[in-house]
Amino acid sequence: MKKIVAFAGSDSKTSINKQLAAYAASLVTNAEVNVLDLNDYELPLYGIDKEMEIGIPENAQAFLKEIQAADGIILSLAEHNGAYATVFKNIFDWMSRIDGKLWGNVPMLLMATSPGGRGGQTVLEIAKGRFPYMGGNIVADFSLPNFNDNFKDGAIVNEELLGNLQIEIAKLKMSLNDA
Numbered sequence: 001m002k003k004i005v006a007f008a009g010s011d012s013k014t015s016i017n018k019q020l021a022a023y024a025a026s027l028v029t030n031a032e033v034n035v036l037d038l039n040d041y042e043l044p045l046y047g048i049d050k051e052m053e054i055g056i057p058e059n060a061q062a063f064l065k066e067i068q069a070a071d072g073i074i075l076s077l078a079e080h081n082g083a084y085a086t087v088f089k090n091i092f093d094w095m096s097r098i099d100g101k102l103w104g105n106v107p108m109l110l111m112a113t114s115p116g117g118r119g120g121q122t123v124l125e126i127a128k129g130r131f132p133y134m135g136g137n138i139v140a141d142f143s144l145p146n147f148n149d150n151f152k153d154g155a156i157v158n159e160e161l162l163g164n165l166q167i168e169i170a171k172l173k174m175s176l177n178d179a
Contacts, residue, residue, distance in 0.1 A: 002176045004028055005070035007036040009088030009123075010078035016147045017076035017120075020113045023155060024142070025074050027169045031176070036066060038087050046093040060094035067095070068104055072176050076111040079123035101135030107175035109168055111142045119145035139175040140168035 006025035008017035041059040078085040112120025156162040
């Protein structure tokens with residue numbers, strides 16, 4: 001059975017991106033799903049001086065081990081001022097100090113959502129441009145606009161958007177089967 005790691009690039013306790021990542025992961029059949037929470041991997045703010053002082057924190061190593069043990073990744077990025085949320089950028093930076101190809105070429109469904117009409121498309125574009133240099137194998141991507149209108153009671157209620165997500169999930173599953 002394939003192992004999927006799903007998480008949000010957010011530390012909000014009510015993260016809409018975590019809700020989307022968990023929902024998308026629930027649509028992947030015949031897989032063991034582990035939904036991670038960045039709050040369980042608290043880290044000091046990355047800086048070279050901090051790294052020289054304390055080394056690589058255990059939480060960065062533990063999170064990277066979860067990524068490396070996965071057959072597939074579902075990541076939904078929060079967008080803060082058009083870029084990654086600070087908490088995601090921080091764990092991303094710490095992991096990159098352990099392994100520059102931190103995503104390990106594992107098939108990835110990359111997503112974003114927001115309350116607005118663009119659905120986090122700006123942060124998706126940033127990640128799609130950057131992750132391949134870091135071992136990212138983005139096989140599918142999805143943006144959910146207007147989260148509060150399109151996601152209710154733990155599910156996407158807009159049939160067209162749900163269909164689009166199911167197409168992207170199928171791409172991920174096909175990549176998992178090819179691996």
